[in-house]
Amino acid sequence: MCGIVGYAGCRPALNIVVDGLRRLEYRGYDSAGVAIVDGEGDLVTEKRAGKLANLEKALAEDGATGLAAGMTGIGHTRWATHGGPTDRNAHPHRSADGRVAVIHNGILENFARLRAELEAEGVEFTSETDTECAAHLLAAELGHLTEHTDPAERLAEAMRRVCRRLEGAFTLLAVDNLAPGAVVGARRNSPLVVGCGEGENYLASDVSAFIEHTRDAIELGQDQVVLITPEGVSVTDFHGTPVEGTRFHIDWDASAAEKGGYDSFMAKEIDEQPQAVADTLLGRHTENGDLTLDEVRLTDQDLRDVDKVFIVACGTSFHTGMVAKYAIEHWTRIPCEVELASEFRYRDPVLDRSTLVVAISQSGETMDTLMALRHAKEQKARVLAICNTNGSTIPRESDAVLYTHCGPEIAVASTKAFLTQLVACYLVGLHLAQVRGVMYADEVGAVLAQLSEMPAKIQTVLDAMEPVRELARDLADAKSVLFIGRHVGYPVALEGALKLKELAYMHAEGFAAGELKHGPIALIDEGTPVVCVVPSARGRGVLNDKIVSNIQEVRARGARTIVIAEEGDDAVAPYADHLIYVPRTPTLLAPLVTTVPLQVMAGEIATARGNDVDQPRNLAKSVTVE
Ligand code: F6R
Numbered sequence: 142m143c144g145i146v147g148y149a150g151c152r153p154a155l156n157i158v159v160d161g162l163r164r165l166e167y168r169g170y171d172s173a174g175v176a177i178v179d180g181e182g183d184l185v186t187e188k189r190a191g192k193l194a195n196l197e198k199a200l201a202e203d204g205a206t207g208l209a210a211g212m213t214g215i216g217h218t219r220w221a222t223h224g225g226p227t228d229r230n231a232h233p234h235r236s237a238d239g240r241v242a243v244i245h246n247g248i249l250e251n252f253a254r255l256r257a258e259l260e261a262e263g264v265e266f267t268s269e270t271d272t273e274c275a276a277h278l279l280a281a282e283l284g285h286l287t288e289h290t291d292p293a294e295r296l297a298e299a300m301r302r303v304c305r306r307l308e309g310a311f312t313l314l315a316v317d318n319l320a321p322g323a324v325v326g327a328r329r330n331s332p333l334v335v336g337c338g339e340g341e342n343y344l345a346s347d348v349s350a351f352i353e354h355t356r357d358a359i360e361l362g363q364d365q366v367v368l369i370t371p372e373g374v375s376v377t378d379f380h381g382t383p384v385e386g387t388r389f390h391i392d393w394d395a396s397a398a399e400k401g402g403y404d405s406f407m408a409k410e411i412d413e414q415p416q417a418v419a420d421t422l423l424g425r426h427t428e429n430g431d432l433t434l435d436e437v438r439l440t441d442q443d444l445r446d447v448d449k450v451f452i453v454a455c456g457t458s459f460h461t462g463m464v465a466k467y468a469i470e471h472w473t474r475i476p477c478e479v480e481l482a483s484e485f486r487y488r489d490p491v492l493d494r495s496t497l498v499v500a501i502s503q504s505g506e507t508m509d510t511l512m513a514l515r516h517a518k519e520q521k522a523r524v525l526a527i528c529n530t531n532g533s534t535i536p537r538e539s540d541a542v543l544y545t546h547c548g549p550e551i552a553v554a555s556t557k558a559f560l561t562q563l564v565a566c567y568l569v570g571l572h573l574a575q576v577r578g579v580m581y582a583d584e585v586g587a588v589l590a591q592l593s594e595m596p597a598k599i600q601t602v603l604d605a606m607e608p609v610r611e612l613a614r615d616l617a618d619a620k621s622v623l624f625i626g627r628h629v630g631y632p633v634a635l636e637g638a639l640k641l642k643e644l645a646y647m648h649a650e651g652f653a654a655g656e657l658k659h660g661p662i663a664l665i666d667e668g669t670p671v672v673c674v675v676p677s678a679r680g681r682g683v684l685n686d687k688i689v690s691n692i693q694e695v696r697a698r699g700a701r702t703i704v705i706a707e708e709g710d711d712a713v714a715p716y717a718d719h720l721i722y723v724p725r726t727p728t729l730l731a732p733l734v735t736t737v738p739l740q741v742m743a744g745e746i747a748t749a750r751g752n753d754v755d756q757p758r759n760l761a762k763s764v765t766v767e
Contacts, residue, residue, distance in 0.1 A: 150341025154214030169220025224269030236280030505533025
């Protein structure tokens with residue numbers, strides 16, 4: 142939620158900050174704003190409700206007077222929590238004396254109390270946000286710190302004092318007009334990374350904001366304050382004790398975060414899936430099938446001791462977990478539960494040191510998943526993260542991590558991250574099975590060989606998408622679309638429905654096909670589109686027979702059936718109004734191909750309805766609040 146950028150350097154800050162915001166807009170797009178300190182010590186802010194384009198228009202109309210000259214700045218793109226998406230509530234927020242400007246990602250849980258205290262002292266608030274409290278508190282602390290001679294250090298100390306009073310989750314950045322050349326940042330339970338340049342430094346919610354300027358970065362830990370100036374970066378904890386951030390090099394470049402000729406990031410990311418899957422498999426196993434985890438803090442003995450697996454995740458990543466359950470239980474014979482991260486810790490799950498908790502998250506910042514993993518660690522369970530974002534919180538707090546190498550996923554709706562998460566889960570399942578001796582190396586090798594064929598199969602699906610696009614345009618006016626599947630096709634059905642809801646703003650539901658007769662079949666009306674994900678007749682013949690019956694049942698009640706089946710499955714053909722064939726694939730790996738037409742269909746329906754497929758309404762890419 143919310144994208145944050147800070148710059149302190151030797152070039153005009155405005156363009157750098159706005160460019161950074163453009164790359165972070167996927168994190169929230171309810172409003173945007175900037176604050177720039179110029180060399181004269183003037184602090185100028187500009188902010189607008191709506192997408193970044195509104196701010197850019199306002200900056201162009203104003204001729205950006207005052208803003209253009211400054212070489213220190215901060216910028217924010219917002220996903221609203223406290224206070225509606227208005228100009229007034231847009232960040233930055235300034236202190237009553239106008240001295241400081243603050244931007245914030247997260248929620249200050251004690252803001253009502255802080256606000257009451259400040260109001261009792263006579264401070265007048267100009268917005269409904271929790272963030273504004275931080276601006277007033279910071280100005281007050283700066284006012285008390287008269288003994289400090291270095292203005293930048295004074296700003297950092299004031300920020301530490303403010304942070305010690307705050308509860309909740311926050312990334313805060315601030316500038317002070319008496320400290321030109323300095324930006325201070327702080328983080329608790331919310332992302333913030335540092336970009337290290339030559340004579341300039343950056344702060345941002347993620348590296349994409351500064352990747353075109355530098356690929357050298359520093360990961361910050363929990364409860365830390367960072368001060369950047371053109372000359373350097375210094376990090377302390379909230380009490381002022383210096384700490385070393387972890388340096389890392391970003392292994393993708395700016396072009397990976399651009400559209401590259403596509404109409405949308407989502408279309409590009411769907412097309413990148415064969416490569417993303419291949420990259421996620423690359424270098425992951427030795428010839429005898431042993432898996433290489435990126436950062437291993439789990440031994441083979443730890444894995445042999447595992448007697449239960451819990452997968453925790455949200456949204457699309459949760460659907461990955463549902464597929465993974467089938468593979469992990471089948472290959473390892475260890476019981477595997479999949480839980481929505483937001484429910485996990487409140488249910489008081491039974492965990493101990495022989496439980497392996499797998500936390501799946503593209504962003505590595507999803508607050509629900511982070512809280513679930515912390516709960517698991519408190520109960521002494523081992524935590525393995527499957528994540529796409531280097532330097533993010535979830536892998537850092539886990540005992541081991543397996544990165545999905547799919548590159549930056551910018552479109553809000555997850556596509557290539559889903560497929561690569563599936564691959565990562567398959568690798569984890571195979572590794573567990575091998576370490577525990579339930580699969581021999583040659584059996585693991587056989588599945589790895591099947592996985593290595595998947596990029597080509599996904600490409601085959603992508604090459605045959607024109608009829609799906611045509612069908613999608615025809616479905617653009619449907620009131621509701623239902624999705625049914627069995628076995629691993631069930632989570633695929635849920636994922637197809639989620640994509641359609643979030644992109645097309647259309648009613649869509651996914652069901653286990655066997656559940657239809659227990660209620661949902663009443664939804665079928667004349668012409669209701671029903672997308673049916675059919676398991677292979679070769680692998681799970683009995684399931685194939687059953688879903689063919691389900692397709693007949695819905696068709697008999699007027700449904701328009703859209704059937705996704707594997708090549709050569711003739712049994713379904715008579716009952717399909719539209720038949721989409723995908724290449725023959727082992728049952729457990731089938732979601733890698735059956736999901737793709739559903740992604741394309743959702744994107745095309747959304748486009749036909751005039752929606753922004755990259756930035757669907759009300760959503761944000763990285764959900765850093767509970
Ligand atoms: C849907 C989507 C979301 C995310 C969910 C978890 O297309 O992208 O449902 O999957 O918010 O996000 P991560 O994987 O970053 O934890």
